[in-house]
Amino acid sequence: MPNTVTLTAAILSLGTEITSGVIQDTHGRFLASELSAMGVQVKRIWLMQDEPEVIPAVRTLIQKHGLVLITGGLGPTSDDLTREAISEAAGISLVFDNALWEELKNRYGLSKAEANRKQAMVPEGFQVLPNANGTAPGIWGKVDSCLIAALPGPPRELEPLFQHLLRPVLVEQLQLNTQAETEVSCFLIPEAMLEDACLKTGRNVPEVQWRTRFQAHRISLYLVGSTSQQREEFIDKLQHEFGEALVRRGDNEAAALLLETLKQAEVQLASVESCTGGMIGALITNIPGSSEGYWGGFITYDNKAKQSAVGVGHSTLETSGAVSEPAVLEMAEGTLEKSTADVSVAVSGIAGPSGGTMEKPVGTVWIAVSRRTKQRTIHSRAFHFTFGSRRDIVRRRAAVAALLLAEIMVRKPESLDMVQYWHYS
Amino acid sequence: MPNTVTLTAAILSLGTEITSGVIQDTHGRFLASELSAMGVQVKRIWLMQDEPEVIPAVRTLIQKHGLVLITGGLGPTSDDLTREAISEAAGISLVFDNALWEELKNRYGLSKAEANRKQAMVPEGFQVLPNANGTAPGIWGKVDSCLIAALPGPPRELEPLFQHLLRPVLVEQLQLNTQAETEVSCFLIPEAMLEDACLKTGRNVPEVQWRTRFQAHRISLYLVGSTSQQREEFIDKLQHEFGEALVRRGDNEAAALLLETLKQAEVQLASVESCTGGMIGALITNIPGSSEGYWGGFITYDNKAKQSAVGVGHSTLETSGAVSEPAVLEMAEGTLEKSTADVSVAVSGIAGPSGGTMEKPVGTVWIAVSRRTKQRTIHSRAFHFTFGSRRDIVRRRAAVAALLLAEIMVRKPESLDMVQYWHYS
Numbered sequence: 001m002p003n004t005v006t007l008t009a010a011i012l013s014l015g016t017e018i019t020s021g022v023i024q025d026t027h028g029r030f031l032a033s034e035l036s037a038m039g040v041q042v043k044r045i046w047l048m049q050d051e052p053e054v055i056p057a058v059r060t061l062i063q064k065h066g067l068v069l070i071t072g073g074l075g076p077t078s079d080d081l082t083r084e085a086i087s088e089a090a091g092i093s094l095v096f097d098n099a100l101w102e103e104l105k106n107r108y109g110l111s112k113a114e115a116n117r118k119q120a121m122v123p124e125g126f127q128v129l130p131n132a133n134g135t136a137p138g139i140w141g142k143v144d145s146c147l148i149a150a151l152p153g154p155p156r157e158l159e160p161l162f163q164h165l166l167r168p169v170l171v172e173q174l175q176l177n178t179q180a181e182t183e184v185s186c187f188l189i190p191e192a193m194l195e196d197a198c199l200k201t202g203r204n205v206p207e208v209q210w211r212t213r214f215q216a217h218r219i220s221l222y223l224v225g226s227t228s229q230q231r232e233e234f235i236d237k238l239q240h241e242f243g244e245a246l247v248r249r250g251d252n253e254a255a256a257l258l259l260e261t262l263k264q265a266e267v268q269l270a271s272v273e274s275c276t277g278g279m280i281g282a283l284i285t286n287i288p289g290s291s292e293g294y295w296g297g298f299i300t301y302d303n304k305a306k307q308s309a310v311g312v313g314h315s316t317l318e319t320s321g322a323v324s325e326p327a328v329l330e331m332a333e334g335t336l337e338k339s340t341a342d343v344s345v346a347v348s349g350i351a352g353p354s355g356g357t358m359e360k361p362v363g364t365v366w367i368a369v370s371r372r373t374k375q376r377t378i379h380s381r382a383f384h385f386t387f388g389s390r391r392d393i394v395r396r397r398a399a400v401a402a403l404l405l406a407e408i409m410v411r412k413p414e415s416l417d418m419v420q421y422w423h424y425s
Numbered sequence: 426m427p428n429t430v431t432l433t434a435a436i437l438s439l440g441t442e443i444t445s446g447v448i449q450d451t452h453g454r455f456l457a458s459e460l461s462a463m464g465v466q467v468k469r470i471w472l473m474q475d476e477p478e479v480i481p482a483v484r485t486l487i488q489k490h491g492l493v494l495i496t497g498g499l500g501p502t503s504d505d506l507t508r509e510a511i512s513e514a515a516g517i518s519l520v521f522d523n524a525l526w527e528e529l530k531n532r533y534g535l536s537k538a539e540a541n542r543k544q545a546m547v548p549e550g551f552q553v554l555p556n557a558n559g560t561a562p563g564i565w566g567k568v569d570s571c572l573i574a575a576l577p578g579p580p581r582e583l584e585p586l587f588q589h590l591l592r593p594v595l596v597e598q599l600q601l602n603t604q605a606e607t608e609v610s611c612f613l614i615p616e617a618m619l620e621d622a623c624l625k626t627g628r629n630v631p632e633v634q635w636r637t638r639f640q641a642h643r644i645s646l647y648l649v650g651s652t653s654q655q656r657e658e659f660i661d662k663l664q665h666e667f668g669e670a671l672v673r674r675g676d677n678e679a680a681a682l683l684l685e686t687l688k689q690a691e692v693q694l695a696s697v698e699s700c701t702g703g704m705i706g707a708l709i710t711n712i713p714g715s716s717e718g719y720w721g722g723f724i725t726y727d728n729k730a731k732q733s734a735v736g737v738g739h740s741t742l743e744t745s746g747a748v749s750e751p752a753v754l755e756m757a758e759g760t761l762e763k764s765t766a767d768v769s770v771a772v773s774g775i776a777g778p779s780g781g782t783m784e785k786p787v788g789t790v791w792i793a794v795s796r797r798t799k800q801r802t803i804h805s806r807a808f809h810f811t812f813g814s815r816r817d818i819v820r821r822r823a824a825v826a827a828l829l830l831a832e833i834m835v836r837k838p839e840s841l842d843m844v845q846y847w848h849y850s
Contacts, residue, residue, distance in 0.1 A: 018454075018457075018470070019457055019467045019468060019469060019470055020457060020458075020461045020466075020467060020636070021453075021454050021455070021456070021457030021458025021459070021460070021461050021467065021636075022458070022461075022636050022637060022638075023454075023639070024449075024451065024454045025453070025454070025470075026449065028446075028450070028472060029443075029446050029448075029449045029450070030446070031446070032443075032444055032445060032446030033445070033446025033447070034446070035446070036445045036446050036447075041445075042444045042445060042446065043444060043473070043474055043478070044444060044471065044472065044473045044474070044478075045443070045444055045450075045471075045472035045473075046469065046470075046471050046472070047453060047469065047470035047471070047472070048468070048469045048470075049468055049469070053468070211445070211446075211447055212447065213447075214448075268727070270730075271703075271724065273703070273706070275710075276707070276710075277703075277706045277707050277709065277710025277711070277715075277719075278696075278698070278702075278703030278704060278705065278706025278707040278710065278722070278724065279703060279706075279707040280703065281698070281702045281703025281704075281706075281707075281724040281726070282701070282702050282703040282704040282706075282707050282820075284702065285700075285701075285702025285703065285724075285726055285820075286702070286816070286817060286820070288777070288778055288779065288816060289779075290702075290726070291726050291727045294702075294726055294727070295726065295727045295729065295730050296723070296724040296725045296726040296727055296730030296734065297703070297723075297724040297726075297730075298721070298722075298723060298724070298734070299696065299703065299706040299710075299721040299722040299723070299724065300721045301706070301710055301715070301716050301719050301720065301721040301722075302693070302716045302719070302720045302721055304720060304764075304765050305695075305720050305721030305722075305764065308763070308764065308765065309721065309723070309763070309764070338733070338734070339730065339733065339734070340729050340733065352713070353713055354713065354714075391711070391713060392711060395707075395710075395711070
């Protein structure tokens, strides 16, 4: 990464539940991802049991790296060895911190504080990072040219402590060139395709670096380095490649983008779902306060439900099938008739693994959106989710496509025609 | 673990995307979990970049452990160093494996095989583990008293290779006492509560060991050691503690248990969801072939939807509120009237973060189940999901409770009264 000191770091995550496979360590990746974005190269992530072997491991790491982050092992029991390991490995003594001890007494009363007395011990010369969400504080200090920091194990304690207290310490002490970062939310685009496009776009602006994070319903793309204008141009190029609706600035879920648009337009949406089976409703209602923009919907999984709940014609199902343009148009229309919603979105597709044909292979999904205006507006589109045609992937991609289509129907209906140029597989 | 050799192991997972935080390493946990169940104690999981520093790391690990598993770094490029690291660390040479070379040529043709020539090199004396799902085979061999195995990085290559080829090698070479394992699916029970109950139950049968795996909608509990009868008694005790419906033998999702019951009884279910907003439908329809047992449903998120879609009375909502016994009873009844389904399940609750009151705090969920029989059967129950009252957790637990209640309504309606004794928070 340009303009940054090449500083290498190691992460040591402690806990017997981790090495026995009972729980998945997630701190390693969290910290590695944050440090990478700050221009620090993480060379190794070591997961170990809390046991005396931790001492030589810490010694090895502080000899080899400019930064060592340790998570876990800061609790009050004899198994918690992080303080001792740092002091032994670095050859410094543990000292009793009066201020910490007063705080422990205030928080727990004397008798309970006694049981946690160990938590008031700190390697000499180390600073305390107060833990607002738990009992064990973090600590940091320098040993020769290595900065060592230890953070408590529970994620809801570690993450805020890192973000709010340790990050500024690292930036100052290690003289990191903190670069502004631009976050982008990418929908429907397979990871390999996004990486290819970034590689291609990046050739003209090598100063812009990027990394991706794979999420359940989108990929987050982070751009760092160079100027904010160059990062914006990078995003423009990706939007040009994939379609404006699929590459959105900021940290956004598709359901949240839709709900925001619905609230601003003061309209309510109703959904009618076949292959997604309720997933669209579940994604929208996961957001607090969603009833303002969401009426509810129909899950018309069996064809009998398509007929009786939203009035799809028997002949439509006979002639065109449940996965067809006429079927989703009738589903969307019927939903406006059977509800008080202003906008409806309808989905019917073949999620697999069976049910595909030559004409309609697995991954074929029809979506329609309709709006109750003076002149009824309705739009439909077929999608072909051929990439990784696993049932759950097809369903998730169908749900995201439906959320985006509904959002465009309300925010910018004139660009609905552009949907045919979306580039997603 | 009793009756097993105390053998310690280390796992080394290689890849720059891992140490930079771009991807989460999951091999470490997978292999640690499998090895623990086989009675092998994993002491450390090291995640490192593919670089020459891997050589001293491998040397350290084979000196300290009886088993070293390495993942990744077996590809054809110069970055892929695993073969070289093993041969250098162990002081043995790499030899050209003619059989492997023939296979590469057969698979790719000569010119492409040439580019992958490196993959035909094997440390002297090592055995090849053929990879049915990719190009890089696994390898294993012994160096002094340490067994070393290297597996390819992609999960869909590594997991079958471990299960089908490496596991039998480990059992034979390390003389592992492979114990039968009994799997249990636990619903609604918070992890800490389940651990406490296992500790308590385990006191009387110390030969039975257990480990848990946290999943999105349940906790999987694995019992190993002792006799199958003692493991069954262990499960009986947990069922007695929490309720038979919440502790189920085998590897089961709640939606799959319900769907199986619906198919056997040849009935169809309809759902009507308020706080879960479609999640119940989404869980059921994630299972292929679910339309046989699932008609579809209604997402009655806004109160207007409760009235117009399934006919809940305006006065019911005014007098008792949407989260109440009368409301869910009317939702369940109305759903049978508006559909051709035989059974209905209705959910209405306060998922938070706002909307809670003294009388109905966040986590209060009413569920009703109804069956279209000669004499209509209907049952309702209030749940209080007070543990971890985060919106998504309340919603997930409400959905699971509804799936289980519907399953009991069809399979064993006489035990619906036992639901009040469920012990889940």
